[in-house]
Amino acid sequence: MEKLYTKDTQAIFWNNNKTAIQRMLDYDYTIQRKTPSVAAIVAPTSGNKFEKFFYGPDEVMIPLYKTTTAAKKEHANAEVLLNFASFRTAYDVTMEAIELGGFSSIMVTAEGIPERLARKMNNTARNAGVTVIGPATVGAIAPGAFKIANIGGTIENIVNSKLHRAGSCGLVTRSGGLFNELSNIIAINADGIAEGVAIGGDRFVGSVFIDNMLRMEKNPEVKYMVLLGEVGGTEEYKIIEAIKDGRITKPVIAWCIGTIAKHFSTGVQFGHAGASANADAETAAAKNKAMAEAGIYVPASFNDLPATINKVYSDMLAKGIISEIPEPKMSLVPKVRRSKQFICTISDDRGEECTYAGFPISSVATPDTGKGIGDVISLLWFKKQYPQWATEFIETVIKTVADHGPAVSGAHNAKVTARAGKSVVESLVTGLLTIGPRFGGAIDGAAKYFKYADDNDLDPKAFLKYMKGEGVPIPGIGHRIKSLKNPDLRVTGLMNYAAEHFPSTPLLDYAKSVEALTTSKKENLILNVDGTIGILMVDMWRALGYSESEINEFIESGTLNAFFIVGRSIGFIGHVLDEKRLAMPMYRHPMDDILYDVQEAEKL
């Protein structure tokens, strides 16, 4: 890996840190990235499926997942994990991601991960070839390509510090606060940075100065490097070694902060947890001296660092090693943005003609388009173009459930309401409101329970036992009068259609084995029309390639019921119009059809 990040790098952001993610997207928009740098967010405790963010003036939705595994599965290309978990969980999150594989780098922001865990985490990452940035860091940036969370600060500061496009300096620091400062110094005194990493303030960090600087040595955009070290540790000596043995050949400017520590023998902790000199060689003064002796450009003090940077840069510019960088085009993030109240992902009426999931109405409406109501449903309900066998199945279902006579509760309600003088829509909704667990709901229930049994490999006997335990009759099984000998022809029709047109019907096959068992007990315990529809819908979605979790979601959200609602509305409207046509009077239920059992209220 010669570059830590490119303009195509995408990340999974662990923790829904909205401000930081918005800063990343503002950066992406400013530098005109093609895709947002955050592909997905892991939010273990959120019930939401996505979070809205601004991308320039518009809004985009970034999907939320409960686990890294789920996010990575859907976004295999996102090979950076931004681990914003707390010090309590950051270790587990990193270890899970390394185990999962597919991440080239993991940034860990938490400060104060137990040292033993940090060592284990860093070691595991190193063995797996994963670059860890942090812990206890604000992150890293590849200007013009990818920026982690808050590094670089506000978008104004980013542009002022020339962090919107690659310069020629490779920058490594421990401190996150001073990283910004150094970026600014380098922008003022040179042409900005090409790649920068704040390695983090904890004693044990994943990638140290040398790891990052050896990578920058290979990065052709980096012409020279700036290292801001700290009192404590011996990491700076590894740079000296690398210069001596030729692994680093680019000019290096360096300074170790914490020269103050020499004035105080004990007790005062200057700077980070990693910053404490245990030996003379670890003092800032000793390191600055050793680095200067090794040919590194070391200023007389931190206050002189800008001048040193300017000198090295100007020399390289004069020698033609560095050339002037043309300023790229930027997009301006609007100052004022308003979040949208509603989201629509199915139809769009903003153009010449309204579209259903991208298809103009005229392209699906008339018979010559070859499209039917099943196609319209597949577009508006599922945002997919279903194949003909599926759209025709949907139409078959709708036609099959359109009506079942005036006596069923929904139709009866609609008729009574119509006779009370109410309008078509009022009468219709009265009928529709009857649809639920007892009326029409068997479609949902059958799909849910049969799928559950099939998913869990329950044999028919075990399934019956399970349902007995649940204390509910099996939805979709049983008919008032129909039986195996006297089959329901609607069911026969649906089954025949499926046999002929469906690629396969695993759930129906299973349901039939259940039916064989139930009918052996009582012959009217057949698979009824509700059950058949629910089960075949699951088979349809499976054949269309939906995942089991997507199908479960359809069931949970009541999609199956929706087919019944659409179909039966046709029948209800028929009954309502029938009543209007017949001008039937107000209905009053005969008193002799009511059992009156009223007792005087007891005094308490």
Place this chain on the structure above:
Amino acid sequence: MAQKAIREYDGKTLFSKQWENYFSGFHYGFKSVLVKSGAELLAKAEEHGFEWLKQEPLVAKPDMLFGKRGKNDLVLFKTNKPGDVTLADAAKWIDEKISHTTTLLTGQHGTLSHFIVEPFTPHSQEQEYYISATCVGEDDVLYMSAEGGMEVEEGWDEKVNEVVVPIDMSDVDMEHAIKANIPADIPAENRVVFESFAIAFFKFYRDMNFAYLEINPIVMLDNNEMAILDLVARLDDTAGFLMKDVWGDIEYPTAFGMEDQSPEEKAIADADSKSGASLKLTILNPMGRVWTMVAGGGASVVYADTIADFAEANGGSIADLANYGEYSGGPTTSETKFYADTIIDLMTRHKDPKGLDKIMIIGGAIANFTDVAKTFTGIIQSFEENAEKMKEHNTKIYVRRGGPNYEKGLKDIKEAADRLGLCIEVYGPETHVTDIVRMALEK
């Protein structure tokens, strides 16, 4: 931060609590008490379970993190001959020690206040061993020697065997490595016993999240009886949330000779512990003339560095630097005000002995996410309350800051200072972060 020293007594308590889990083949009596005075010791001796204080000869020594107590003549183990110290002797000795300041050979001085008292353990030099473990670089290292006591540190290289245990080494390999490196001069009859003790010691060190653990000497008596004569330990306090139940409510004392924290430092530490932001304050010299209020850990270091550099280059000294500290991580307005109040209060307590102006450095790098205007609001509120005091001490304020909303922050603080008649200079990211130090001190 991260590694914190604990008292010998607390270290031994931890050993005793975990003894059966790690050292089940061995026996450890754990007769130790921690007392602050002779009276407390005498009272302790009346408690059930501490009868040994009256029955056995005793050893008493300070338990205040520093080592080399023997060389400092701070171990009471004899009055006339070793092993004749009675309870009354120990109590008397402690009372004498707490009555005056003590200066160690290192020059650290202070008043002794905590003592550990234990039974005197008669043993021979041959029964003393050395064992310790710590983290070096990325690896754990176990040190073992057949010689314990003060002698081990002289001739360390010849006398001590090291076992390096990388973080991912399996227990089988670790045990093998320890067995292969048992010091050759451990007598053959003790070798196996020492091996199993060393392995258990390493696991205890590792599982308890010690950063450093040393027993010198550990005394192997008959019948697998172990006596931990002297113990030094540091814990990795970041593991505190994992170890809460095991460690218990363990104390992290300040190093001997370090002045106890001032009320102001304690108040800031207290505010820090209750906040999501970071507030740190160390008073270096209450009489100093340069007071800093710097945002960010890294920036606070470079400001301190630069103040030291310029003070020395301009006829001053490091003594000019009055405090070290930082505020960061998005403190609230009231937290910032409290921090500023504290600094200004400390700064205006003493007139500069040479009659020089007081300098207040309100510095900081370019913030990543802290709202500069918001934090400055707290500082401005503090100015409003303290302006008269600041003027009395001829306070010159130098401000340098960048980051979210910095233009407003700088403008607000300038306007407020001007309105209050305070002397102020204000700079943004176009000025080098520490250049205000040069401006302040070159004058």
